[in-house]
Amino acid sequence: MEFQVLGNVAASHRGSPVELGRRQERCLLGLLLLEPGRVVLTERLIELLWRDADATERRATLHTYVARLRRRLAPYGVRIITRSAGYLLDVDPATVDLHRFTAEVERTSTIVDPAARAQALAAALELWRGPLLAGVADEELRQRLGSGLEERRLAAFERRVEAELAAGEHLRVVGLLAELVREFPTREHGIELFMLALTRAGRRTEALEVYRSARRVLVEEFGVEPGQDLQRLHRRILADDPTLTLPAPAGAATTSDAPRHLPRDVPGFIGRDADLAALDALVDAVATSSPVAAVCTIGGIGGIGKTALAVHWAHRAAARYPGGQVFVNLRGYGPDAPTRPIDALGQLLRSLNVPSERIPLDVDEASALYRSTLADRRVLVLLDNAATSDQVRPLLPASAHCLTVITSRNRLDGLVAHEGAQSLRLGLLSDDEAHHLVASMIGADRAATAGREQILRLAALCGNLPLALRIAAARVVVDERLTVGNLLLELADARERLSGLAVEGDTAVRGAFAVSYRALPAASARVFRLLGLVPNTALPLAAVAALAGQPETHIEPAIEDLVDRHLLDDGGTGRYQMHDLLRLYGAERAELEDSEQERRTAVSRLADAYVQHGVAAQAAFHRVRASVPMRIEHPLAQEPRYDSLDAASVWFQVEAGNLVALVRISDGLGLARETWQLADSQYSFLLRTHALTTLRETHELGVVAARLDGRPDGERLMANGLGVAYALTRDFDEAIRWMERAAQINVAHSSPRDEVVSHLNFGNAYGQKGDRDESEKHMRLATAGARQLDDPFLLCVCLSNLGWLYTEQGRAQEALTHLEEALGIAVDQDIRQQIPPLQVHLAHQNANLGRYEATVEHARAAVALRHLGDHLSTARGLYWLGVGLDGLGATDEAVGCWQESHRLMADIGTRDIEFPAAALARSGHQPQIDPD
Template structure:
């Protein structure tokens, strides 16, 4: 990117964006808020929830998340690809030197490095950095960013104080009096500025005025805060009263010795880190990320290591701290803040600081009582020291803030189950997320505990144990301990016992509360609000793998507005992970704990009612989505949803497709959960509602499994209509898998049920399936007869789109028999009916048939046009396998016309679809591409 195209983000004043010399228009305050929140941490992900908080200073509206997404889209209109979409939010694709706040921080760091040898040069560099400010930081944005604005303003004032200090060292006191007088008037309680003004006045021969400044400050502190001036200011006052000669001369340059060596020899050097982690494994990415902080320590002094219970946050923090301990010669402080402790009592920040001060050699009588005074003394003790501070198991950002050093020479490492969003936003902590282990990392952990030979002897059992432990380090460690304690038990037998256990968490108990998974998880669970705890319990009823907000709201029966805060709280507590926009999941061991709490704290009736609401959500939403995608699908007679069930508000086919695509992995579990819980009507109705989408999208194996469950459910309920519908969809799925005998058997059974019901529409659909089976088995005449019967039955039912489908089927068989003119007549009539009825699926099928007919009639141009019309419609309705078939036939027509390159392009596009669907025809098509390469 050239200089003229380079984006610059300005936060030190009104929020602005510039592209080279041009200021870009940001049309609203809300857009400025989103932009500022992203620019405060360039290159790092900011969640949608955090952006919502940045935009609304009061209770956000129910549409807040959607509005934020729209605001980001509008910003992209101005910024292009500068905003990236991440798994849990958005990130600004910018380097720190593209943000004036980042330039300011790096410039100040450079000035500090220069200060020992050249204080005048350091002051000049600091003054240049301060000229980046154009007014109050983040001007014009919401009060929700006020904390960040205050932090930036504090950085500005602290940097100004440093610049003034270096100028005083360089002997420039006379020129500073006027500026310092104005600064003290604006900030009368900043004792460092007061002291600098007193020094400048005294050195300029204005000692009486210096003493007056002290007296005014002392009176102001006493009146406003009932406090005396701090020790440094009092000492300066005494030195001026004594006319100390050292104050009259320019302050000498400090010796070039390192900070640690400059401290008194008696200064305490604490070494409080816990013992090094034995045989630490994995976490290479996180260790690399943490190592990068050392190179940026002048601007990023806090590493926030977050993750769910048992994921190994403390092990990572302690392991890395030992690796870098020699970089901090003034010592290492450590405290377990017990934020998620079985006692339920986190360590008070005041107590933690008291312990740290003692370790730093501060006598007990000098340690103040109040938190503010302790925190101030703690920061003073760390000033000039290069120390590592490890704050383990923090409850939240509020517990951590008083324990943060004030010096960039120190590095703080925080671990927590909380996401510490406030610390990341307000104190610029660098987030390091610790997730479940990869399979390779899990293998390494087990190999370290059990030995590589043990793993090599039973590789499948090792894979099973990793899955049963949910890739959770604590779970893997427990499994390794169980294998060690039960030496006579093979890994295969251990995996079998865990798999068959009704309560896996109890089966993994080794008698130590510190590594009891239920106990460890409970320490997070007990911190939840009542609403979030109930949501956590009820989520165990969802079949997974992930859950949407409407489905979660239906389980809780609370509505969307109440469900969102509960899910957000669970996410902050790391009991859930947001896997995509508005979708949440947890690993299997947390799910098992969730089920345990549901059994303990929810009655059986409450669980049954919650499950009923969830199934109503899926059934009613799926049925509505199916009709939006294809209005000619059969309508089912659904019972009214239970109170509290949320039915998805889908308005068009595109939204329906998006819902189906997002929820499709959940479908098998919903059918199975409904059947297992005795909701047989829900089981077969839901399976039938999603069948058409799944079949057209190529999910045939999943459809077979679901329809087998649905058929059994309908039989248990004594529901012949449900049996017929389920068997018919089962037959359609068998067709796609090439299991033609099974397809015929299912369709015949469906036909028998529909004949007993006297349902002509159902019979027509059954004959259509039988016609397809006959065609695929090469019996074209039987296929024609099945479609003729279907045509008559569709007519009796008044279903014109079905009649058109039957006519198209007859036309297709005619062309297979070489009767192309007859085929053209049938398919032309079918197309007219489809277009009149507005059946896009059927119209696409008929255009494909017409393409094949015109190909055989020797009319390639017309054939190509027909195939393209079919492809356009297939893409609009979102079906994939028919697209592959049409592309293959289009390629055949291109090949016949002599355009082998175009033919291969068509076949390759088809092959991509077939490979993605794992379709058996992919091998045949791949062979064709290999055997008949295009002419050079």
């Protein structure tokens, strides 16, 4: 299938047009096509489609548009995939005219013959059939989205003309350039090309008049003189420079003695399209807007492919630097001392054919000679593996015609601040790039045998790190008996993974990391090792400080040092994360350099910090089950506080991954106290978000840990939590078994509240199992006990559950009475977390009675509170909203609600998914589930 966004948004299949629907739906498709394979945020789509519209009001409409597009594209195998934050269009960028244009223009940089290059560029430019998103986007939206695209089109046009001129086709391009200059009278490069074409066509006087007209516009309207390149061409025309009259033969633009010192390009270089484009854009931006030499730094961790990218890009861009390309390895990281600036200058000057006897021994004098040598030359300087900004500064050309590209494991912020360097932070390979790399190395037959899934699993174990992927693939290539599946089994053991990612000594991943680690100061090295012990999810500075047992102000310099060296990623969010393989290396170093007690104590400090935050955050929730005293051996200097439910929910959402991982790590280290207390500190959040698999896992570990810790009260909490988790997953026999076990655990001081909660849990389990008599008995006992305790929250929960039971039994009036009383308590007492499920129950009951307006009212109220994080209530609310709307005749809107309900329930993993599925089937629609 082919797509167009350059001009009218359109699609075709095997040459036949495909119907895409209404204007807004086509505009939505166009927005997704601008970023194929990437998630476009829902909020951004709404803002672009409706600008100042309220996102809440437009969300359902957006879902409807997506559903319609899915139906139209599905027959052609095109998927729109829902992600938690937005939508992803799963199409090959090569099927979209815009991205095909970009790729074809980039490809032309490797075409040596100017006539062939001009022809290829002309073919790429033909893809522009009109303005971006014509017919669906207004001018303001096109300007927002396409200002940079127009510049890329013009740049490609100018490159085409340059190639035509180099091929001697100056007569052909005069008319094209005249039109360009009329449309863009201040675009100096276009003016320069027009003057050159006119001169070669024997129209010297007209060329000089073009210059005078351009200068007049620039001076009168902008108060600036033409740029140096344009002025230089003007002087050459006035002087009748004979080299202007005819195009130089191929290769004559460079001298025979120009250095060509780039290292060999990486065989089978894969991917990095976005990084190559970013490098092009960074360099072009500096070159067109600055009179000083362009400098670009490429940073990233060891093994990320900095040198490979720089060398590959340099080979592609070599033709732009006819004065030569020079290369120096500055040895910033490695067993040898970094290359001294004076030694690097010696290498560079000799590369530029300066005799050794003329090279000064003083750095400043040598640097001055180097700058003079490059003053009138267009040279690409590639400085690999730099250590510091000071090492690099003497090696920077001054000529605006030159470009310096620097790779480093450090950030080199000094060059950005003082030399205006542009920086590119190199990231990991995408899954598609990783798959392509491995498949290309091991060959099509072995890749087909392994299959995409196995190769992606291998990529995940390698952390999508290029060096690790190349080593893993090389092992498969070298050993014909080794399959991808066998290698997966070998690398599955995290403790042995780094050993498995080695082929010959210094190409080992461990060796690449060791080079960076050995350069660390002691304080930074300690933090690096400790971070290898804990979850490889983003940690805030306070958590790292707790792990290290030091104040934040003491630990911050070490953190900044690790970030500067690309050993830690801050993502600009103030949270810190290591690459998976770096974390394994950090854990190795910790085992070798730190005692077992030091490692256990560090993890215990971090666990205690999270327990204290979890307890404080849960205090903002109304808890059904009673709290038990926590034993904290490493108290925080300041007790955490969460003043609102929203603040507590946000903390849990951000830290959810760390909490779960810490339970596993604590259990693995035999930290029993920490394990069960961590499990308890996240119980309410896991329950509210219906994360039942996680709830079961943490409490299964917790129930054993509490027994080992000698805490029967904790053991009972864990057992009850397991009972609730099993009940919600409809494994009722297992749920009742755990609840009975909890009731049998001997706790010295059992409170009346504990008894109420026990009856409530039993009532829920029996009710969901279908034993309604036993359920009602326990529910009534729980409700009566809650009234005696004068506990509004507990009473609200009991009334809600009893109302749900009566709904299931068809006892409509009794159900409404209990549910409305519960909702009144929740509203009066500001028990917000109970309002969504109560509104869902009331929507359900009113739908049973055929009161569809009331159904819609209660269901909308439940969905409007989705920000509270009760995903199951949101999904159920959407289902009942659809029922109410359908009952009122708004079936199309109902279908959108059922589709979203179905998607949410699929994400949650609840069996309630059968209800929206059945509703969609009745309305003649199929559920649209997005595969991971």
